[in-house]
Amino acid sequence: MIYLCCVINFFLLLYSFNSRALRWMQTMTFAINEINQRSDLLPQLKLGFHIRDSCDDIPVSLRASLDKSQERNSSNLGCAAVQSTVSPVIIGDAASGVSMALLRSLGSFHIPLVSYFASCSCLSNQRDFPTFMRTMPSDAFQIKALAQLVSYFGWTWVGVLGLESDYARFAIQLFLQESVQYGVCAAYTHFYPVVLSQQALDELLDMSSSKVIINFCSDSEMKGILREVQRRNITGLQWIASEAWATAKTLWENFGGLLAGTLGFAIRRADVIPGLKQHLMSLRPSSIYESAFFAEFWEETFNCRLNGSVNSHSHMGDNYLDRLPCKGTEDLNDVYSAYSDVTQLRVSYNVYKAVYLVAHALQDMSNCIVGQGPLPNGTCADPKNVKPWQVSVLIFLHWGEKVIFDQNGDPIAYYDLLNWQRMPDGSLHLVKVGFYDASSPAGRSLVINDSVIQWPVGKQASRSVCSDSCPPGSRIARRKGEPICCFDCVPCAEGEVSNMTDSLECSRCSENTWPNKGRALCIPKTIEFLSYHELMGIVLCVVSVLGACISLSILAIFFTYKDTPLVRANNMELSFLLLVFLAVCFLVGLLFIGEPSDWLCRIRYPAFGISFALCISCLLAKTVVVLMAFRSTLPGSNVMKWFGPNQQRTSVLLGTVIICVIWLLTSPPHVNNNTDYSATIITECVTGSEVGFWCVLGYIGILACMCFLMAFLARKLPDNFNEAKFITFSMLIFFAVWTTFIPVYVSTAGKYTVAVHIFAILASSFGLLFCIFSPKCYVIILKPEKNSKKNLIQK
Structure with missing residues (x-):
């Protein structure tokens, strides 16, 4: 039989004895004994081993790995007693830093190293560490799980601690990079030495800015920190355990009050390893x-x-x-x-798998067929003279065949999320409250059952943020020189909304919408126009109808008394036309009330212009007739023939209709939805052609000026016959109304602009109506004795 020697590195003695590590060591001896007793696995080979204590120290570990001749602490299957060739395989070390040192020192010997607990992502570099394999997932997976965990509970401001080691340095570096994409920031980052001085503890425990702390260390270093936390009576901390101490039950006995509610990811647990308990x-x-x-x-x-x-x-x-x-x-x-x-067989199970990994690789070597082997040119290794590099190749090939791995050769991680819960009797119960499966699709790798979690304080997760979330209706404003988690909330500008929490920017509403009161939602703008249903519209409507009724009533009086000297003496036909046009002017105001439409706009402005032009034309004709009647009294004068009934009708219609027709044919008025105002869409009529609109107003103004001038020239005619003074006064009111109307019209908006326009129409119409016809109605109705030819021709 050929004995293959495995050098096993554990750290059992450092500053105190590590009972967990002894269990790992015993698990290794149990696995080797189990393999040696099997007839289906390595029947022609026997595994031997040396056990060395690395003391978690690089020089000690190097010396222990290189010096295999020592008999102390070796088993009765010690390699020194074996007469055949020995090919070493190192199973260990637990620490990432020690493993890196071993790999660099033993690299030229191509000695394979299979670690059961070294998780540093730096060891995934196959170029630097080609002979390294492990049954422990890389920290790259643990860091992704931790970043998602703190993001899940809304902890964006967390403290990050780590032992001054390669494991912690690389882990914290990865966490800081990974957490950025989840909006998580480090409130502080502290590395501390293995031997904690008072100064190191003072710096370490300045944790006032965050209540959630992630600590990358082992249970032995955690004891020193917890001892100081206990001494200072710091409570309410939410500890997040790295996998190195997530299942370290030895911490509970002295620090259970501080660790209740702790969350941490632990590597996958084996339900049972048959026979291990008895061993x-x-x-x-x-x-x-x-x-x-x-x-x-x-x-x-x-x-x-x-x-x-x-x-x-x-x-x-x-x-x-x-x-x-x-x-x-x-x-x-x-x-x-x-x-x-043996209730938490996690690292122990990794040790067990590491031993079997080596055994199965050697089994493949024994079953190798020449020409189809894994070595160069299809060769196979000689079982009687196995080289270390050949073992390394075989282990790596077997690793790839049997275990799911990523592009770096690391096993795909599966972690249990454990919650440290206090039982009624005060004991610790590690409760699985979720898991992280790196092989699951993105977004579904982390699963958490919130309802079974026991928290350090209260019945829900603590808040740990630098700045409170910005509610909808506001956006984040970064603070210069501070982490991205520290920000101010700025309300969205006018016309902008944000419908999400912690929105980075606000979006502008469309032209037809406007933000609600909270600026979280765009709602349709209010459509505004002067309606018949509102008080202002009702009042203006009533006044317009009343003015038209008064005009028609006066017309009826004049028609009834058309044969009287007073009616006949004041150009009866023009008086009738003027009253009709004044009634139309009053009714034109109704066209300005209600929701505008294109056809209504095409009627509104021309009707306004034509009716007032006709009214002023009638007044102008009356004034000219009076003036010419008294200025043309010489015998044989032909002046009056130019001011007969036909000429008067022609003078009334001349110009007004022509201008309006040209206006409507070229660029007529039309409806427009004005969205330039904040929360309102103003439905309004626009003039279409500004030139046409101002030509109509200009024409009315010219007629009014001419009328006023003629009335002024007729001011000295006989009082009883002369109505020029009434026309003069009505024109003064007309000018006062419309000159006041222009600045008010320009300075108002929406329905108030329309109301001002209607008011100007009504005020000027009432001015003309009462100034010209009220004196005559007074005589006709109340002083009929003065309505005689004798009275009219009195000087």
Whole structure:
């Protein structure tokens, strides 16, 4: 038989004894013994091993790996006793930094190294570490899981701690890079030495800015930190455990009050390794003298002193000599120890897989067919003379065949999310509250059951943010020189909305919409126009109809008394036309009320222009007729023939209709939805052609000026016959109304502009109506005795 020697590196003794590591060591011996007893696996080979304590120290680990001739701590299958060729395979180390040092130092020997706990992503570099394999997932997966975890609970402001080691440095660097895409920031980042000084603790525990802390270390370093946290009475911290201490139950005994509610990812657990429990519990007082490791464990577990112990005890403290001698009747079943706890077989299972990985690779070597082998040119390794590099190739090939791995050769990770919960009796219960499966599709790799989580304080997750979330209706404004998680919330500008929490920018609403009060949603703008249903529209409508009714009533009075001297003397036909046009002017105001449409706009402005032009034309004709009648009294004068009924009708219609027709044919008025205002769409009529609109107004203005001038020239005619003074006064009111209307019209908007326009129409129309016709109605109705020819021709 050929014995293949495996050098196994564990760290059991550093500053205190590590019972977990002893369980890992025993798991390795159990796996080797199990393989050696099997007839279907390596029937022609036997595995031997050397166990070395690395003390988590690089020089010690290098010396232990290179010096295989030492017999101390070796098993009874020690390689020194084997006469055949020995090919070493190193299983270990647990620490990433020590593993890196071993690989660099032993690289020229091509000795394969299979680690069961070294998780640093730096070891995934196959160019630098071609002989490295591991059964432990890379930290790259753990970091993705941690970043998603803190993001899931809304923790955007977290403290990050790490031991001064390659493992922590690379892990924290990856976390800082990964967390950016989830909007998570590091409130602080501290690296601390293995031996914690008071100054290091003071810097480390300045945690006031964050209550959520991620710590990349092992359980032994965690004890020093928790001891100081306990001394300072710092409570309410939400610890996030890296996989190195996520299942370290030894921390609970002294620091359970601080660790309740802790969350952490642990590597996949094996439900059971058949026979391992019995193997661990088979340790008896009679066998503990065989190994310094067992002796140390026994003395630590039962707090006693072994006679003839091979240990130096220099690290065990001054009270060692005060211990009572061990009785020899101690039983592991009577005490709890991390060594015998097989409820969380995670790292132990990695050790178990690592041993079997080597065994299956050697089995493939034994079954190799020449010409189809994995080595160059299809060759096979000689089982009687195996080279280290050949073992390395075989292990790596077997790794690729049996395990799912990524492009770096790392096993795809599966982590259990554990929650540290206090049981009624005060004991610790590691409850699985979720998992992370790196092989799952993006967005579904992390699954959490919130309802079963026990929190450090209260019944829900603590808040840990630098700045509170910006609600919808606001946006994030970064603070210069500070992390992206620290920001101010700025309300969206007018016309802009944000409908998400923590929106980076606000979006502008469309022309037809406007933000609601909270500026979180664009809602349709209010359509505004002067409606018949509102008070202002009702009042203007009533006044317009009333004015038209008064005009028609006066027309009826004049028609009834058309044969009287007063009616006939004041150009009866023009008076009738003026009253009709004034009634039309009053009714034109109704065209400005209600929702505009294209046809209504095409009627509105021309009707306004024509009706007022006709009214002023009638007044102008009346004034000219009066003036010419008194200025043309010379015998044989032909002036009056130019101011007969036909000429008067022609003067009224001339110009007004022509301008409006040209306007409507070239660029008519039309409806327009004005969206330039904030929360309102103003439905309004626009003039179409500005030239046509101002030509109509200009024409009315010219007629009014001419009318005023003629009335002024007729001011000295006989009072009883002359109505020029009434026309003059009506024109003054007309000018006052429309000159006041222009600035008010320009300065208002929406329905108020329309209301001002209607008011100007009504005010000027009432001015003309009452100034010209009220004196005549007074005489006709109340002073009929003055309605005589004799009275009219009195000087």
